[in-house]
Amino acid sequence: MKSNILSWLQEGNIIVPALLFSEYRKLNLNEIELVLLLNILTFLEKGHEFPTPEELSARMTISVSDCNEMLRRLIQRGFIEITDEYSNEGIRFEKYSVKPLWEKLVDQFLINNKTNKEMDKKAEETDLYTCFEKEFGRPLSPFECESLGMWMDDDHHDPIIIKAALREAVMSGKLNFRYIDRILFEWKKSGIRTIEQAKSHGQKFRQKQTQKMNPKVESQKSSVPFYNWLEQ
Template structure:
């Protein structure tokens, strides 16, 4: 993913100035360093890959010695590097590269994204606990909390699927952890990963149970209007 984002930077799909302006503070870059980096980027875009401190200083409010010192510090901080190049005539030249800065921008972006994913996961997991307590009408016991954690961390069940299994248990009138665990086991074994798949799988078993009841008790005038599948009695 990191390589893809770097390529997007290089191809111009992500604007470097915009990304830098939004994230420079998080990267411990001050405003003067920010402007200098943007100036270097501007020179590179216009074909001057190695602007002198005098070139850069002429566009800023800092002196040439200050610019020279700041360029050295940015190189030491790993934000700029000097690369060797060769022209069509074979003459060697030097140029600035901002790829180290792009890489740091990408790392910062990925860390932010990871943090958001963690926050989302924590919210979803917290919502699972709250939903279970609402349905059970009481706080969960330590064992039940441990079981929920095991379903999410060890068995890798999506919180949405766990809540779907809970709803299945409620509809079936079998509100207990053993029944829900059996549902999750059957769903995982049969590759059920979405709510739609879970609903479809449940409907099929209910239809099967309806057919079985009709065969067993043909004398009854009608079958239960809402037949339920007993997950604990299912034999795989």
């Protein structure tokens, strides 16, 4: 019993990226091809760098000829390659390399990451239009939609910053695109690019305004002063 367990432990383990299992279909690999690649990885891990079709098929449910054909296709499609190496004695030998497989997997990961970012950006933009229509209480005009697009595409304002400028305009009782555009212009000029910086900037300004206000006038007005960006 103990010897059986030791034999099992001596078989070793291989490390396979989880991404390979989740993305192999997008790489146009089928399950048999995936298992063949995993067997090649197992042989490489054990130091057997050029397993024969006979050795590989013995671990699978495919014939030697099918295994040989599948290896040929995997090489042609750029998933594995055969490289020439030389031993310390100068003897030439061949070995399998799965570097092309890892390169394809990295490319797929980058594509997924780019796609996810594009989807997140699109969702943010959709949410931004919804926020504006909610605050304005009506659908945006073509000119207003174009202004929103220019703020994001031409001026490179983050949707979060645009939302912050919208809130500033709402709080100031000056809900119009010209006012919001002025806020964004001033923030960009001041190097404000994050919501934290925008909040800090507004708080500092309001603190200064509070200190300047006459106590008598302050009691007659709102306890929170607002910045008239259009007067700048």
